[in-house]
Amino acid sequence: MVQKYQSPVxxxxxxxxxIMAAYEKRFPTCPLIPMFVGSDTVNEYKSEDRAVHVIERRCKLDxxxxxxxxxxxxxxxxxxxQKNSLNRRDRTLHIEAYNETFSNRVVINECCCYTVHPDNEDWTCFEQSASLDIKSFFGFESTVEKIAMKQYTSNIKKGKEIIEYYLKQLExxxxxxxxxxxPPVKYNNDHGRSYVRRPLSSPVNVPETAIKEGLNPKEMNTCNNASDPTVGTPxxxxxxxxxxxxxxDLxxxxxxxxxRLRQWLQxxxxxxxxxxxxxxxFLRARDFNIDKAREILCQSLTWRKQHQVDYILDTWNPxxxxxxxxxxxxxxxxxDGRPLYVLRLGQMDTKGLVRALGEEALLRYVLSINEEGLRRCEENTKVFGRPISAWTCLVDLEGLNMRHLWRPGVKALLRIIEVVEANYPETxxxxxxxxxxxxxxxxxxxxxxxxxxNTRKKFLIYAGNDYQGPGGLLDYIDKEIIPDFLGGECMCEVPEGGLVPKSLYRTAEELENEDIKLWTETIYQSASVFKGAPHEIFIQIVEASSVITWDFDVCKGDIVFNIYHSKRAPQPPKKDSLGAHSITSPGGxxxxxxxxxxQLGRDYSMVESPLICKEGESVQVRTMSAICTLDL
Known part of the structure; x- marks a missing residue:
């Protein structure tokens, strides 16, 4: 399996x-990288105007x-x-490296690039990518892979430190x-011959007086004093x-x-x-296994789109x-700065809420709570100046009894846990x-x-008044905000609950209709596509120059998307004889x-070339009206 690495900028x-002057100080040896024993120049090229400098080195590693x-x-x-291609004109340095030793058994490729920051020409960006493919190594493939990745990640961490070390040395x-x-300037002498005078480009020593006065070299040559721009993401x-x-810290x-997962999504x-x-x-939920994280993330994104969860806080009122x-x-x-959610579960009439609202309304309300939690995490990240990606939940069980173990209520709770676990991991x-x-x-x-x-490990359970002792509530929540019902002095504006009046109860039929309404308020539909059983949608053109759009996600497998046009409408499909015997057909x-x-070309025509859609892709396009077909 090929191991890949992609650095941030x-x-x-x-x-x-x-930065280039600091970088060159790493050669021929670098004491800050003990494994880098030395290097020899193999090939070197300099352009006539000295703008391009290509140097190839053979590096020795212990x-x-x-x-x-x-x-x-x-x-x-x-x-x-290692091949370094420096272009002073474009202000870029491209570095390519590959292993010479064991190249028939192990393939290591690395690419690095230094460029000018797109938003500030006085800053420099660095990116790095690499791949490792161990084909065979005397039966020690796994060991070699671990050693290689350990050495590589160790050197990555040192990379910026080394540049900063040599920058300080230059200073x-x-x-x-x-x-x-x-560029060099050409001059003609008195004899009519031309010669090139190269501008000085040697390092400049800044006078101590200028440094003491707070001036930098650029300010010594210009009157413009530009403000420090905000760091952008190139x-x-x-x-x-x-x-x-x-x-x-990752x-x-x-x-x-x-x-890499972000690039794939883009x-x-x-x-x-x-x-x-x-x-x-999602990466943390799957221990940074990209394939597993991508699978559950794509499923969640499709679920969010289908049920328009992104808009739940703005469009749904409890x-x-x-x-x-x-x-x-x-x-x-x-x-820790995490948003705190308080739930007095023991005071909640779960049976009454389920009988009055139904399972789906409760689920939607819990989803809105989670969406609000995500918003609060973003706000607290800005307020506290550090990453806050999860919240703390305080559950008070005083009053919990057998009434809370009512089977439909427990069923609703399990359904909520299942949906939240799948779509809000690590929150x-x-x-x-x-x-x-x-x-x-x-x-x-x-x-x-x-x-x-992983979620269970975050549970802390206290019986009776144990939460008031050592290792209790005060270890996690400031005394000033402990709710009054737990012996604190802070008023907690959480409803006290009580029994839901039976007059608000609804019949099973009413609840079922309400549940259907809640989760069918969407423009999206689901379909299972099997080989030999395409899913086709007919759209009738009623006006000239009509435009249609399509938007779909491929949850599993690959499909082919086709658009056909016909001057006559297709006949409604005949009822499958298998269906009369209550046998499900493969097409679902x-x-x-x-x-x-x-016949294609006689009865109908293809509007566009077939579009192959891979697993996990999200497709949104517009074109003229036609018959749309999904097939494997």
């Missing part, structure tokens, strides 16, 4: 020329590997070929500014400072997983892609019954369960199998409109 707040493995491999050192030498490259890429500020491999989901925090949650009797609400934040930072009664173990036995292992809910007797 690392920004140096120094000009490109100064890899930190077990002595036995080195003995079996028969080598003490590993050699790499100590009095070099803080290097002029940009300028070409909508993630930079390392942004990741640390808004997403937290390892190089975790950063790579985030960037390529396949042409419409709106989720926020970086959202992508990161029924008054929920506002009066649902005993939960947001209450300040915990000591629960901590769950504090207080005043757990004797009946709690019964409820826990019912619901715990549906809760993810598919509809096939094009008559088998029709």
């Amino acid at each position: 690392r920004v140096y707040k120094h000009p490109f020329e100064l 890899v930190d590997a077990p002595r036995l493995l080195k003995k079996i491999a028969g080598v003490d050192y590993v050699y790499f070929i 100590e030498e009095g070099i803080t500014y290097i002029p940009r490259w300028t 070409d909508d890429k993630l930079d390392a400072d942004y990741i640390k500020r808004y997403l937290g 390892t190089p491999l975790q950063e790579s997983c985030l960037i 390529e396949t989901h042409k419409g709106k892609i989720p926020k970086d925090e959202h992508i990161l949650r 029924p008054q019954v929920l506002q009066d009797y649902y005993t939960g609400g947001w209450h300040h934040h915990d000591k 629960l930072g901590r769950l504090l369960i207080l005043r757990a009664p004797r009946v709690f173990p019964v409820l826990w036995t019912l619901v715990s199998p549906f809760i993810d292992d 809910n598919n509809v096939q409109l094009i008559d088998k007797a029709w």
Whole structure:
């Protein structure tokens, strides 16, 4: 399996020329990289105007590997070929490296690039990508892969430190500014011969007096004093400072997983892609396994689109019954800055709410709570100046009894847990369960199998008044905001609940109709497409120059999307004889409109070339009206 790495954009707040001077100090040896023993120049090229400088080096590495493995491999050192292409005119440096040793067994490729920041010409951007493919290595393939990845990630962390080390060294030498490259100027002498005079481009020593006065070399040559611009993200890429500020400290491999999954979403989901925090949650939920994270993320994105969850806070108003009797609400934040949600489950009439509203209305309300939680996390990230991606939930179980174990109520709870676990992973930072009664173990036995292992580790359960002692509530919540019903002094504006009046109960038929209405308020429909059983949709053209649009997600497998046009309307499909015997046909809910007797080119024509849609893709396009066909 090929291991890949993609770095975020690392920004140096120094000009490109100064970064290049610092970079060159790494050769021929670099004491900051112990494994880098030395390097020899193999080839070198300089253009006449000195704008282009290409140098190829053979680098000698002392890899930190077990002595036995080195003995079996028969080598003490590993050699790499590195080619640096510097273009002073464009202010770019492209670095390509590959392994020379064991190249028939192991293939390592690395590409790095230094460029000028698109929003600030006095800053420099750095990007890095690499791939590792171990074909065979004396039966030690797994060991070699681990060693290679460990060494590589270790060097990645040192990369920026090394540049900054040599920048400081240049500063100590009095070099803080290097002029940009300028093209040489031709002159004619008295004898009619031309010669080239090259402008000086040597490092500039800044006088100490200028430094003391707070002037930089550029200010010494110009009167313009531009303001310091905000750091941008080049070409909508993630930079390392942004990741640390808004997403937290990630390892190089975790950063790579985030960037690669984000790039895949940008390529396949042409419409709106989720926020970086959202992508990161799904990666964490699957231990940064990209394939597994991508699968559950795509399923969740399709679910969100189908049920328009992105708009739930703006378009859906909870029924008054929920506002009066649902005993939960947001209450300040915990000591880590996480939003705090308080739920007095023991005071909630779950049976009454289910009988009055139905399972789907409760689910939708819980979804709105989760969406509000995501918003509050973003706000707290800005307020506290550090990444906050989850919230804390405080559940008070005083009053919990056998009434809460009513089977339809437990069924609704399990359904809610299932949906939340699938679509809001890693949003629960901590769950504090207080005043757990004797009946709690019964409820826990019912619901715990549906809760993810990582989520269960975040549960803290206190019986009786144990939450008031050491290791209790005060360890996680400031004394000033402990709710009054838990002995604190802070008023908690959470409904006290009580029994839902039976006059608000609804019949099973009414609840079923309401449930259908809640989850069919969408323009999207689902269809299963099988080989030989395409799903076809007929759209009638009623006006000239009509335009149609289509928007669909491919949840599983690959499909082919076709558009056909016919001057005569297809006949409604005949009822499948299998259906009369209550046997489900392979096509499920598919509809096939094009008559088998029709011939392409005579009875109908193809509007556009077939579009192959891969698993996980989101497709949104517009064209003229036609018959749309989905097929495998």
